[in-house]
Amino acid sequence: MDIQAFIQQSCGRWFTQRTCHQIGNLSSEAQSAQLCMEKLSLEDKAVLDLCEAANTEPTLVQCAAKISWQGQGFQVQPQETGELLLVxxxxxxxxxxxxxxxxSAPFMRLNFHIDGDQRLILTGTQDQLHLEERVWFASPNLRLRISLLKQANQLYQATWYSEVRMGVLPEPAPEELPHAASTK
Known part of the structure; x- marks a missing residue:
């Protein structure tokens, strides 16, 4: 699977449950959310603006997506909403x-690769925090994620996500369908 196929398979609406463990103060927090991930055109203004801000040539963009969420903690917490742009x-x-x-926060530049087990692995460092996130599909409608934050080589926070697709798999765009073999 390549990054374009991984993003395409991730598109749609998801119900997410998250458990976040703060290692230093031995606390945990649980939250549920609804995510909506949609693929963006490579000519989308937000994609081009982010490329410009990152001083990156837009012709190198493989794919882009926008993730929006609406979440609620399991305790008395205000509702949380937001958007994330991925390029x-x-x-x-x-x-x-x-x-x-x-x-509108500053962008973060992460390295990614898809390993032999079809897991998307993201890594990066910003403001002395090192992020490692792994995302994979247990089935087409069940996606799992683990996110680790380290500070000064010490594990600071670990977060586990389980995400269940709400609805059906998104249809691939016509240009993403494999070409049929000729029978002539």
């Missing part, structure tokens, strides 16, 4: 860089 930049189908921007 995959690569000369190779299974590895490259991922530009990530949450709302």
């Amino acid at each position: 995959a930049i690569s000369n190779a189908p299974n590895q490259g860089e991922m530009l990530q921007q949450v709302g």
Whole structure:
């Protein structure tokens, strides 16, 4: 699977359950959310603006997506909403860089690769925090994620996500369908 196929398979509406463990103060927090992930055109203004901000050539963009969410904690917490823009930049189908921007916050540049077990692995460092995230499909409608944050080589936070697709798999765009073999 390449990054374009991984993003396409991730598109749709998802129900997410998250458990976040703060290692230093021995606390945990649970939250549920609804995610909506949609593939964006490579000419989308948000994609081009992010490429410009990252001083990256737009012709290197493999695919882009927008993730929006609406979440609610299991305790008395205000409802949380947000948006995340993802732009995959690569000369190779299974590895490259991922530009990530949450709302109007500064973007983050992550490295990505898809391993032999079809897991998307993201890594990056920003403000002395090192992120490692693994995302994989247990089935077409069940996606799992684990996110680790480290500070000064010490595990700071570990988060587990299970995501269940709400509805059916998205249809691939006509240009993404394999060409039929000729029987002539």
